[in-house]
Amino acid sequence: MKVLINGKEKELAENLSIEKMLSAIDINREVVVIEYNEKILKKNEWAETFIKNGDIVEIISFVGGG
């Protein structure tokens, strides 16, 4: 299935939870925010949210700024 992750189209396996998808990427979960189809997900929702074809996922974290 095709999913937009951080603006880039990715081909992912079916029945993937946000939690599983994140485990494939090496990130610090403490300071990451997930927006799923324009809705901010709480951390306890990551395992129960399953990605579908056409979803838009934003994986956001902190960077330097003024």
Add this chain to the structure above:
Amino acid sequence: MNNLKKTNLFIGGKEYTSRFFLGTGKFKDKQEMLKAIISSKAQIVTVALRRIDVDKNEENILSYIPKDITLMTNTSGARNAKEAVRIAYMAREAGYGNLIKIEIVNDSKYLLPDNYETIKATQILSSDGFVVLPYMHPDLYVARELVKSGAAAIMPLGSLIGSNQGLEMEMMIKILIDEINEVPVIVDAGIGRPSHAAYAMEIGVDAVLVNTAVATSENPPLMAESFVKAIEAGRSAYIAKMGNVLGVAEASSPLSGFLYDS
């Protein structure tokens, strides 16, 4: 109120002894950023939120910011109130929604803040418990609206972001200092040298936010130290109340009493 209290800064109900806010952008690397943060003795430091690079394993910037520092997440990238609010809620979800700097910019040439969208975002966020510090174009009516909308401070630009031009908006900032007494007035953007910061503090600004001037100097930790001294100097001068500026000379010792008398 004893003298010490008079010289402290109050933002969102919390007391700060440092009047130097430091930005974390544009540093050569995170190690240098950390050294500069330590030299700056800043108690409030700004950060931004962006998409992570899923293909790169980049070190998290927060692990280079001492834990006792209060993080202020800015809404940079937002072009309107809706986007600023979206970013603020993300900061909250990440656990760093305590202080939010509203930065709503619609043009990439001047990076000037959109005052009207900033008022809207301030209303929405402050009514949901955020401590909001709006970055704004110095306009007295807008400042009053921001205070009415619950802003914890107002942050007028000194000059264009990243320009190092200094206090170009001096006249308008002086008006804000005179007329806005409910919340701190913090100059944010364009301060390029410690002397700019000292001058801002001398005229009564409550704090300054500096990023480019420190991060892009050749020795950021030393530059941060300079800013500390300049801000302290300006602040004490303001409290000591400087003498008047005259259009004529006034001798330091009386002219009579020796040669003038012969």
